[in-house]
Amino acid sequence: MSEVTNTVRFALDGQIVEVKGERRTTTVLNYLREELRRTGTKEGCAEGDCGACVVLVGELNENDSAIDYVPVNSCLQLLPTLDGKVLKTVESLSSGSHPQHPIQEAMVSCHASQCGFCTPGIVMSLVHMAQVTPKPSRQDITDALSGNLCRCTGYKPIVEAAQKACDSSVSLSLQDPKDIELLKQIKRSDQPTLSLEGEIIVQPVVRTRKGNEFVSPSTLAELSHYMLQHPEATLLAGSSEIGLQVNKDFVRPDHLVYIGHVKELQAVKTLTTHWQVGAGVGLQEVMNLCAKELPDFAEVLRRFGSPPIRYTATLAGNIANGSPIGDSMPCLMALGAQVGLRRGDKSRLVALENFYTGLKKNVLQAGEFIEFIQIPRLKAHERFVAHKVSKRFEQDISATCGAMCYTLKDGKLTQVRLAYNGLTPYPARAPKMEKVLEGQRASDVLASDLDRAIAESFTARDGLRATWAYRALLARNLVLKFIHPLDMEVSPS
Ligand SMILES: Cc1cc2nc3c(=O)[nH]c(=O)nc-3n(C[C@H](O)[C@H](O)[C@H](O)COP(=O)(O)OP(=O)(O)OC[C@H]3O[C@@H](n4cnc5c(N)ncnc54)[C@H](O)[C@@H]3O)c2cc1C
Numbered sequence: 051m052s053e054v055t056n057t058v059r060f061a062l063d064g065q066i067v068e069v070k071g072e073r074r075t076t077t078v079l080n081y082l083r084e085e086l087r088r089t090g091t092k093e094g095c096a097e098g099d100c101g102a103c104v105v106l107v108g109e110l111n112e113n114d115s116a117i118d119y120v121p122v123n124s125c126l127q128l129l130p131t132l133d134g135k136v137l138k139t140v141e142s143l144s145s146g147s148h149p150q151h152p153i154q155e156a157m158v159s160c161h162a163s164q165c166g167f168c169t170p171g172i173v174m175s176l177v178h179m180a181q182v183t184p185k186p187s188r189q190d191i192t193d194a195l196s197g198n199l200c201r202c203t204g205y206k207p208i209v210e211a212a213q214k215a216c217d218s219s220v221s222l223s224l225q226d227p228k229d230i231e232l233l234k235q236i237k238r239s240d241q242p243t244l245s246l247e248g249e250i251i252v253q254p255v256v257r258t259r260k261g262n263e264f265v266s267p268s269t270l271a272e273l274s275h276y277m278l279q280h281p282e283a284t285l286l287a288g289s290s291e292i293g294l295q296v297n298k299d300f301v302r303p304d305h306l307v308y309i310g311h312v313k314e315l316q317a318v319k320t321l322t323t324h325w326q327v328g329a330g331v332g333l334q335e336v337m338n339l340c341a342k343e344l345p346d347f348a349e350v351l352r353r354f355g356s357p358p359i360r361y362t363a364t365l366a367g368n369i370a371n372g373s374p375i376g377d378s379m380p381c382l383m384a385l386g387a388q389v390g391l392r393r394g395d396k397s398r399l400v401a402l403e404n405f406y407t408g409l410k411k412n413v414l415q416a417g418e419f420i421e422f423i424q425i426p427r428l429k430a431h432e433r434f435v436a437h438k439v440s441k442r443f444e445q446d447i448s449a450t451c452g453a454m455c456y457t458l459k460d461g462k463l464t465q466v467r468l469a470y471n472g473l474t475p476y477p478a479r480a481p482k483m484e485k486v487l488e489g490q491r492a493s494d495v496l497a498s499d500l501d502r503a504i505a506e507s508f509t510a511r512d513g514l515r516a517t518w519a520y521r522a523l524l525a526r527n528l529v530l531k532f533i534h535p536l537d538m539e540v541s542p543s
Pocket residue numbers: 097098099284285286287288289290291292293294329353354355356359362363364365366367368369370371375376377378418419420421445446447448
């Protein structure tokens with residue numbers, strides 16, 4: 051059953067906070083600073099880039115025995131998404147006997163803070179890292195900090211502080227039985243509410259006087275029912291796009307439908323031929339899922355935003371958003387991924403390469419949404435390669451990301467599927483370039499043939515992040531990079 055109308059309930063520092071009458075688009079950051087006067091959490095950019103606003107949000111694990119925490123950019127998250135969850139801010143780290151968390155103590159002793167503006171966000175990112183990776187390597191620490199900008203201290207003492215705190219024998223765990231009890235009290239039911247006639251009723255978490263709503267269904271049946279009744283409603287997943295629209299463009303969708311509580315959408319199924327990833331699954335989980343079998347895809351995802359973005363943003367949100375420079379889509383298209391779409395009780399499977407119909411346009415009908423993504427696993431002798439080119443290594447958007455899947459038969463490239471972002475109004479395959487490669491030995495592929503195919507395939511247009519000349523060069527050089535090791539295999543000398 052959905053929870054009481056117009057009340058958002060979450061746990062904070064041993065208490066249940068009940069929020070009534072807040073707007074459906076109030077951000078967690080604004081609520082913390084302006085209503086709760088918790089000003090430890092800072093606003094730097096309000097667009098997910100600086101990490102000054104990082105807080106941790108937790109939910110009960112599957113058997114209700116512990117809490118899984120994720121770092122989030124509170125500037126992008128809408129307050130009603132907290133319903134049924136626990137929130138930890140930098141203020142939550144002090145307790146009577148320990149005014150500072152061991153990570154804060156290490157930050158002080160390593161001189162890892164100067165003006166201090168970035169420090170609460172950095173501390174929260176490191177506290178999260180300590181929950182999932184108690185004995186981190188230097189790489190783990192720099193990955194954990196990739197979404198936190200510090201303009202004055204420099205990262206060396208911050209990394210040292212993280213290492214020092216994690217090397218000590220003091221517990222850095224946030225697990226607290228009191229929080230688990232509170233979460234059980236406010237846990238959202240996973241059963242739909244039915245009217246006397248057996249009709250599904252989706253109770254809003256927030257409803258305005260005008261009748262605009264924020265709803266948070268718990269089941270796929272509720273979600274698809276609501277979307278049929280309100281086809282104009284905006285689906286909200288990780289909020290990394292919608293939070294931006296709210297903050298920067300002052301967008302105020304009438305109906306917001308949060309999918310973070312829809313149990314069926316949080317599932318990942320591992321089958322022999324493919325993985326089926328629910329539309330609510332975060333990119334970090336997809337990255338972990340693919341790390342062994344598709345390391346290049348996992349690496350593209352490791353460079354996708356930052357941990358707070360990856361833990362919240364979904365693969366389905368990336369696909370549905372349809373940015374021309376979206377990073378997951380070239381990889382998924384090269385792999386031959388399909389999207390499972392749902393409208394009411396009807397489902398259909400669409401190949402991702404046929405999903406887009408124009409710039410930010412797709413085949414979704416009114417009331418239809420992405421239910422899952424099927425990511426094929428590699429068949430015997432199939433190989434997958436991908437690379438993202440951006441100005442900065444981390445927390446940056448692609449100039450171009452390319453991905454290629456192929457089978458090597460008698461030393462020749464066959465069944466080549468090549469896809470890019472950044473070259474077309476939406477990520478797409480490059481069939482003319484595939485034709486240049488098909489049936490060729492890597493050593494016989496000519497750069498000039500690739501250049502000709504690029505010129506014939508795409509409309510030259512300069513973009514904000516790269517000129518056309520640069521992107522065209524990248525498109526060719528990425529292929530040469532992808533096939534270079536094959537040259538070595540064919541002629542080891
Ligand atoms: C700081 C920052 C860094 C970023 N870095 C990258 C990057 O490196 N690479 C990159 O490609 N992108 C990047 N992005 C863009 C963004 O994070 C991705 O597009 C993300 O995957 C969107 O997912 P989400 O779950 O947050 O979507 P949301 O913001 O919740 O929704 C995005 C859109 O998808 C729709 N939608 C969501 N779920 C569904 C569904 N199941 N069915 C139909 N429609 C749906 C929503 O209605 C909305 O229109 C970045 C964004 C930020 C703010």
